[in-house]
Amino acid sequence: MNRRPGLSARLKLTISYAGFLFVAGTLLLAVMWIFVLRWVPTRSAGSIRNTFGGVIIIGPSRPELLRGFAPAAAVALAFLLVFGLLGGWILAGRMLAPLTRIADAARMASSGSLSHRIRLQGRTDEFRELADGFDTMLEQLESHVAEQQRFAANASHELRTPLAISRTLLDLARNDPTQDQGELLERLQTVNTRAIDLTEALLLLSRADRRNFTCEPVDLSLIAEEAAETLLPLAEKRRIRLDVTGQAAQTAGSAALLLRMVTNLVQNAIVHNLPIGGTVTIHTGSQDDASLLRVENTGDPLPPELLPTLTEPFQRGTERVRTDEHAGVGLGLAIVHSIVRAHDGTLDLTPRPTGGLLVTIRLPGACIDLGPDARQCAVHGRAVPHLR
Numbered sequence: 451m452n453r454r455p456g457l458s459a460r461l462k463l464t465i466s467y468a469g470f471l472f473v474a475g476t477l478l479l480a481v482m483w484i485f486v487l488r489w490v491p492t493r494s495a496g497s498i499r500n501t502f503g504g505v506i507i508i509g510p511s512r513p514e515l516l517r518g519f520a521p522a523a524a525v526a527l528a529f530l531l532v533f534g535l536l537g538g539w540i541l542a543g544r545m546l547a548p549l550t551r552i553a554d555a556a557r558m559a560s561s562g563s564l565s566h567r568i569r570l571q572g573r574t575d576e577f578r579e580l581a582d583g584f585d586t587m588l589e590q591l592e593s594h595v596a597e598q599q600r601f602a603a604n605a606s607h608e609l610r611t612p613l614a615i616s617r618t619l620l621d622l623a624r625n626d627p628t629q630d631q632g633e634l635l636e637r638l639q640t641v642n643t644r645a646i647d648l649t650e651a652l653l654l655l656s657r658a659d660r661r662n663f664t665c666e667p668v669d670l671s672l673i674a675e676e677a678a679e680t681l682l683p684l685a686e687k688r689r690i691r692l693d694v695t696g697q698a699a700q701t702a703g704s705a706a707l708l709l710r711m712v713t714n715l716v717q718n719a720i721v722h723n724l725p726i727g728g729t730v731t732i733h734t735g736s737q738d739d740a741s742l743l744r745v746e747n748t749g750d751p752l753p754p755e756l757l758p759t760l761t762e763p764f765q766r767g768t769e770r771v772r773t774d775e776h777a778g779v780g781l782g783l784a785i786v787h788s789i790v791r792a793h794d795g796t797l798d799l800t801p802r803p804t805g806g807l808l809v810t811i812r813l814p815g816a817c818i819d820l821g822p823d824a825r826q827c828a829v830h831g832r833a834v835p836h837l838r
C-alpha cells in the first residue's frame with residue numbers, strides 16, 4: 451500500500467494532549483479572571499497614608515491587576531504547553547508500544563515468518579485482546595500452512611506411485627518383447643484407473659473445500675437408499691448384510707456431494723469390515739432441528755487414538771487395506787469431512803466396543819426458501835442470516 455506519509459499516531463496524540471491541557475488551562479485562567487473582575491472596581495478605590503507617612507493603595511484598579519496577572523498567566527500557559535508536549539510524548543509512547551509490537555509481528559508474518567508470536571504481557575485490555583487474537587490467528591495460519599504442505603507432499607507421492615509403476619511395466623515390456631501383451635495392458639489399465647480415481651478424489655476434495663456448488667433440498671434417507679443400492683453387489687460379494695433403516699431426513703445442499711459422502715461411508719463400512727459375516731447399518735432421522743445419518747459396521751477393534759487422524763488426507767488405519775482393490779486412495783474420510791464442513795454439519799467417529807466403527811453425521815435440518823439465487827441457501831446461511 452502506498453500512502454502519503456502523515457503525522458505519526460504518537461505525534462498526533464502528543465499534540466492532542468498538549469492542546470487539551472492548554473485549552474483547559476486557558477479556560478481556568480479566564481474563569482479566574484472573570485471571577486476576580488467582579489470584585490475589582492474599574493478605578494482604584496483610593497489610598498490612605500500609614501502612620502509612617504507612606505501611601506497604601508486600597509484595592510488595585512483593573513488595568514493594574516491586568517498588568518500583574520497577564521505575565522503570570524502567560525508563564526503558566528507556556529509551562530502547561532511544554533508540560534503537555536513532554537508528558538504527552540512519553541504517555542503516547544507508552545500507550546502505543548504494544549501497537550508497535552503487533553505491527554512488527556504483522557510485518558514478519560507478511561514476509562513469510564509465521565512462527566513469531568507477540569505474547570503480550572500484562573492485564574487484559576484492548577491491546578492485549580488484539581495481540582492475543584493476532585497470536586491465535588498466526589497459530590491457525592501456521593498449522594494450516596503445515597497441513598497444506600503435508601497434503602501437497604502426500605498427494606505428489608501418491609500420484610507418483612502409479613506413474614512409476616506404469617514406467618516399470620513399460621520398461622519391462624520393451625526389454626522383454628515375448629511378454630504377454632494382454633496381461634501388460636490389463637495391469638497398465640488397473641494402474642491407470644487408480645491414478646484417475648486419485649485425481650478425481652483430489653478434485654472432489656478441492657470442490658467441496660471451496661463450497662462451490664448449487665444448493666437444493668435433499669432427503670438423506672433417499673440418498674442412503676441410493677448409495678446402498680449401488681454398493682449392494684460389493685456387500686454381497688463380501689457376504690456382508692446391508693440394512694437401511696430410519697425416516698426421512700431433510701437438509702439442504704448438493705445432492706451429488708451428499709451422495710458421494712454416504713457412498714464413501716458405506717464403502718468404508720463394507721471394505722473395513724470383518725472378512726466374513728459382517729453387518730452394515732445405515733440409519734437416517736432427525737433430532738432437534740438437525741438431520742442425522744449414522745453408518746455403523748462390525749469389524750476389527752480400532753484403537754481410539756487412531757480416530758482423530760483418519761479424516762486427514764492419505765491416513766489409513768492399517769497397511770492391510772492398501773492391497774485391497776476397493777480400499778480407496780486414503781481420501782475417503784477426508785472427502786466426507788470436507789463435504790460435512792461445507793454443509794455446516796458435524797462428523798463424529800466412535801469405535802464400537804465389539805469392533806468396527808460408528809460414524810454419525812449431523813447436518814442443518816430445516817430447508818429454507820432458496821430464493822432467486824440458489825447458491826444463497828442454508829449452507830451459506832451465515833452469509834445471509836435473514837434467510838434463516
Ligand SMILES: Nc1ncnc2c1ncn2[C@@H]1O[C@H](COP(=O)(O)OP(=O)(O)O)[C@@H](O)[C@H]1O
Pocket residue numbers: 715718719720722723747749752760761765766767768771777778779780781782783784806807
Ligand atoms: N467404517 C470403517 N470401519 C473401520 N475402519 C474404518 C472405517 N472407515 C474408515 N476406516 C479406517 O480409516 C482409514 C481411512 O479411511 P479412508 O479415508 O476412507 O481411506 P481408505 O478407505 O482409502 O483407506 C481406513 O484405512 C480405515 O483404516
Ligand SMILES: [Mg+2]
Pocket residue numbers: 714717718777778779780781782783
Ligand atoms: Mg475409504
